[in-house]
Amino acid sequence: MCVTNEEFYAFTLTTGRPWPAHWYAGWRGRSGRPFPKRLASQPVVNVSAEQAEAYCVWSRSRLPTWMEWERAAAGPSRQPYPWGSHWSADRCNSVESERGSIVAADGYSGGDSAEGVRQLCGNVAEPVIAPGGGYEWRGGSYRLRCELWGVAYAFRRAEADARASDVGFRIVTD
Numbered sequence: 001m002c003v004t005n006e007e008f009y010a011f012t013l014t015t016g017r018p019w020p021a022h023w024y025a026g027w028r029g030r031s032g033r034p035f036p037k038r039l040a041s042q043p044v045v046n047v048s049a050e051q052a053e054a055y056c057v058w059s060r061s062r063l064p065t066w067m068e069w070e071r072a073a074a075g076p077s078r079q080p081y082p083w084g085s086h087w088s089a090d091r092c093n094s095v096e097s098e099r100g101s102i103v104a105a106d107g108y109s110g111g112d113s114a115e116g117v118r119q120l121c122g123n124v125a126e127p128v129i130a131p132g133g134g135y136e137w138r139g140g141s142y143r144l145r146c147e148l149w150g151v152a153y154a155f156r157r158a159e160a161d162a163r164a165s166d167v168g169f170r171i172v173t174d
Helices: 005-015 025-031 049-059 066-074 146-152
Strands: 126-129 135-138 156-158
Touching (some): 005 049
């Protein structure tokens, strides 16, 4: 699953690393964290690949490679969607689902891949280690038409310091 706001907040508390720019210190008095409590289980966004890599060092994990991500998303038969070969707006958080915002990292269980990996299509895009090094964003987001792209929306090269309001990250533990 994607790293959540709550998990990333624990990282910032422990390491002193900066928060994502959209978090607000004023919320700490109300929720004990720099975001509303209802956002705790949502994927953290506006985090660069560099920040994600720092989180990985802290959590003894790593970002997935493009091949790992693609294998998890498309399966061995190279399906166009993590759940199979037929589109369903009920299986992911994309423009077609008409939600219009990020949902919890454990939402949309009907869109799980054959291996049980959640939200590889929609909700938030994610940086992976690109072929030849560097980073690229994969998986689309709630702001994109995932029916059109499916898991093929995977080739947006990203600078290490790039951030976006619809890009989070997931980790792999070996």
